Amino acid sequence: LSTTIGIWVAAILTIFAWTYLYGDNPLWRIVEYLYVGLAVGYMVGTSILDYVWPTVARDIPHGHWEYVIPAVIGLLVYFRYGKTSAWLARYPIAVLVGYGAGYQLGFQPRTLLGQIAGSFYQLNKFDNWVITVLLLGGLLYFFFTLGKNNPVVKGGSWVGRYGIVLALGASFGSTLLYRYTLFYGRALFILRDWLHLVH
Amino acid sequence: VNGMTKLAHIRNGWIYVLIFAVVFFSILVPIALPIPVQPQTRKAFDKVNALPAGSNAFIWMSYGSGATAELNPMFDALVTHLMERGVNIVIASRTVDALQVAWKEMQTEVAAFPDYAKGYGSKWVVLGWNPSPDVAIRQATSNIATAYNNVDFTGKALTDMPLIKQAPALTAQSYALGIVMDDTDGYLQWINRVGQPENLPPLVGAIQMEVPVVSPYVNTGQIGAIIPGANGAAQYEVLLHHPGGALRTQNTASLAALLVVVLLILGNLGFVAERRQKAA
Numbered sequence: 064l065s066t067t068i069g070i071w072v073a074a075i076l077t078i079f080a081w082t083y084l085y086g087d088n089p090l091w092r093i094v095e096y097l098y099v100g101l102a103v104g105y106m107v108g109t110s111i112l113d114y115v116w117p118t119v120a121r122d123i124p125h126g127h128w129e130y131v132i133p134a135v136i137g138l139l140v141y142f143r144y145g146k147t148s149a150w151l152a153r154y155p156i157a158v159l160v161g162y163g164a165g166y167q168l169g170f171q172p173r174t175l176l177g178q179i180a181g182s183f184y185q186l187n188k189f190d191n192w193v194i195t196v197l198l199l200g201g202l203l204y205f206f207f208t209l210g211k212n213n214p215v216v217k218g219g220s221w222v223g224r225y226g227i228v229l230a231l232g233a234s235f236g237s238t239l240l241y242r243y244t245l246f247y248g249r250a251l252f253i254l255r256d257w258l259h260l261v262h
Numbered sequence: 263v264n265g266m267t268k269l270a271h272i273r274n275g276w277i278y279v280l281i282f283a284v285v286f287f288s289i290l291v292p293i294a295l296p297i298p299v300q301p302q303t304r305k306a307f308d309k310v311n312a313l314p315a316g317s318n319a320f321i322w323m324s325y326g327s328g329a330t331a332e333l334n335p336m337f338d339a340l341v342t343h344l345m346e347r348g349v350n351i352v353i354a355s356r357t358v359d360a361l362q363v364a365w366k367e368m369q370t371e372v373a374a375f376p377d378y379a380k381g382y383g384s385k386w387v388v389l390g391w392n393p394s395p396d397v398a399i400r401q402a403t404s405n406i407a408t409a410y411n412n413v414d415f416t417g418k419a420l421t422d423m424p425l426i427k428q429a430p431a432l433t434a435q436s437y438a439l440g441i442v443m444d445d446t447d448g449y450l451q452w453i454n455r456v457g458q459p460e461n462l463p464p465l466v467g468a469i470q471m472e473v474p475v476v477s478p479y480v481n482t483g484q485i486g487a488i489i490p491g492a493n494g495a496a497q498y499e500v501l502l503h504h505p506g507g508a509l510r511t512q513n514t515a516s517l518a519a520l521l522v523v524v525l526l527i528l529g530n531l532g533f534v535a536e537r538r539q540k541a542a
Contacts, residue, residue, distance in 0.1 A: 084278050106358045106393075113391040117411050166397075170454035174484065177458070181482030233474045237491070241332065241471035243285070243518040244492050247511055248331020250285045261289055 065257050074257035077249050197226035267539055269532030277525065284521050288513040295516055297509065302480070303497040306465050306487035309439065310340065315348030317438040318429045322399060322464075323353060323360035324448025329469055330363055333443050335507030336467045336495035337367055340441060343502055345375045349438070350425050351386040354402070354410065356395040356448050364388055365415050383423040388415040400455040402432040433460050439486075440464040449476055453484050465489070 065071065076097070079090040123130050136155050143152035182198055184191035203219030204227065211217055254260045313319065321340075325333050344351055353368070355361040365388050372378040378385045389406065390413035392398035401409035407420040407430065420426045429436035442452045442464045449466045457463045463486040468476045470491030479485040489498055492515060495508030 084275075102359070109358050109361070109391045110393040112417070113413055114393055114411050117413055122411075170459075173458050174450065174453050177482050177484050178478060181478065181484075230474065234471070237473055238471045239522060240515055240519065241469050241491070243281075243514060244332045244470065244511055245328060246281070247285055247289070247514040250282075251289055251331075251510075254286065254289050 064259060070256050074253055077253060196222060197229075199223075201226050266535035267532055269528045270536050271532070272525075272528070280521060280525075281518070284517045285514055288517045289510075292510065292513055293516075295512055297493075297496050297500050297512060299497045299500055300490070300494070302488050302490060303494045304501065306489045306494075307343070307498060307501045309465055309487050310343050310347065310349075313344070313347050313349050313438050316350070318350045318352065318425070318436060319344055319439040319441060320432055320437045321351060321353045321364075321441045321443065322356060322448060322452060323364050323443050324356035324451075325360050325363075325443055325445035325469070326357050327359040327363065329445035331511070332469050332492045332495070333445065333467060334363065334367060335492070335511070336489055336498065337364070337443055338371055338506055339495055339498045339502055339504065339508065340443075340467065340489075341368065341371050342374075342504055343498075345371070345378050346502075348377075350384075350429070352389065352406070352425065352429070352437075353387070354389040354395075354399065355391065356399075356451070358391055360443075361388065361391055361415060383418075384425055387420070387423055387425050389420065390414050390417070396451045396455065399432070399451065403456055403460050405431055432456060432462075434462045437462065441467065443467045444472065444476075445469045446472075449479065449485060453479065457484060467495070 065074075076094050080094045082088055083091040118127075118130055118134075136158055139151045140155045141152070142148040142150075182194075184195055186192055186195065200219050200221075200223030202223070203216055204223030206216060206219075209216050211220060251261075255262065310319075321337075323337075341351060353364045355364060368386065368388065372386070389410040392410055398409045407426055410420060412420050414420055414423070432440070440452065440456060440462045442448050444466055445468075449464065449468070449472075452464045463484060465487045466476055466480075466485050467489045468491065470493070473488070473490045476485065476488055480488050489495060492508055492511045496512045499506050499508050
């Protein structure tokens with residue numbers, strides 16, 4: 064058995080988390096609240112130590128007065144707690160949404176155009192034929208202008224439906240294996256780091 | 263037929279017991295299954311293998327602590343390979359917990375490489391945390407120290423570090439390779455903000471679940487190469503002749519896949535039997 068307190072705590076909390084398989088219970092709740100609290104606390108602490116404090120204590124007093132403007136805009140978000148001043152909290156949200164939209168419009172189209180251009184294959188290989196047929200079928204499945212009675216749309220949709228199901232199946236299979244790996248990680252921790260049954 | 267219909271309604275509890283048994287058994291009784299190397303992992307390996315000594319690689323950790331079982335062995339294999347090649351390593355993070363993960367893993371991995379064990383700041387650096395990581399990675403293309411508020415993971419000034427002085431911006435001129443260790447859409451953020459503007463398509467270490475979504479970007483060249491999930495990491499370890507954590511996960515993955523196939527067959531047999539019973 065391990066003699067490290069941290070490993071004991073982690074192992075016991077892992078087993079508490081597994082009790083959720085039996086149903087919602089107080090042991091699971093302890094883990095849930097601890098996890099959320101620790102995650103938020105760690106993120107807030109790291110953000111203050113690595114980012115906010117160096118900006119306030121180092122950069123602003125050394126002449127970077129322009130940083131005061133975003134700081135003030137950011138602080139406006141706390142006005143949402145006042146009944147008459149809540150409207151002020153909309154300004155930082157507006158800045159964030161506007162910035163996000165601009166950023167996405169600036170960078171995202173090039174990536175998507177690359178994907179569209181990459182969907183046109185030379186039909187010189189069987190694989191490329193499969194991709195092209197399933198791509199067109201998938202598009203026709205979501206094509207509603209001509210209605211599903213049109214024979215081309217109907218046939219294409221049928222092919223597209225199977226293509227979509229195959230893709231979802233591949234994703235589901237991959238998800239399942241990924242979840243197994245997550246469980247494997249905790250099981251290995253219990254057997255190796257806590258119980259010392261394997262090396 | 264009556265007995266067969268029960269197969270369609272196996273209680274969840276029994277399935278959990280089976281999963282526990284399979285996973286614990288696979289760890290306690292390892293089976294050395296052959297791992298065939300796929301072309302995509304070979305391509306990723308060759309990319310790292312082609313890096314000249316003294317060049318720089320930038321690793322972006324885009325995963326939470328939940329994905330460590332799958333991505334830590336991959337990270338370990340990649341940094342081991344980079345250090346074997348004599349490549350300098352700069353690490354930034356998209357998630358606050360991965361920063362801690364990177365630091366902890368590097369402490370272990372550098373122990374086998376004296377140059378790196380003594381060379382923090384000149385051979386490798388873990389950057390500090392920026393609460394807007396997607397914005398920071400774009401800003402890093404102009405100036406890494408500014409993007410990460412001039413602090414590394416330990417709070418030291420980045421501008422004092424020889425590696426950051428030598429490669430101050432995340433550009434193709436300064437960095438021979440960008441690597442994204444990813445469990446969500448970090449690869450997409452990299453393509454948008456660094457890959458296409460700076461002509462630095464990443465090598466993506468992806469979790470298994472993400473592989474079908476990431477693969478189209480490999481086909482278009484927007485991603486340079488991919489290591490697909492824990493299986494890809496195991497293949498990488500085979501190529502590196504450095505067996506590690508990833509090879510071990512493949513026991514579990516193979517037995518788990520077998521269990522799923524058995525449960526699928528049993529469930530479907532039960533479903534067919536139930537339908538026949540209703541029809542009769």
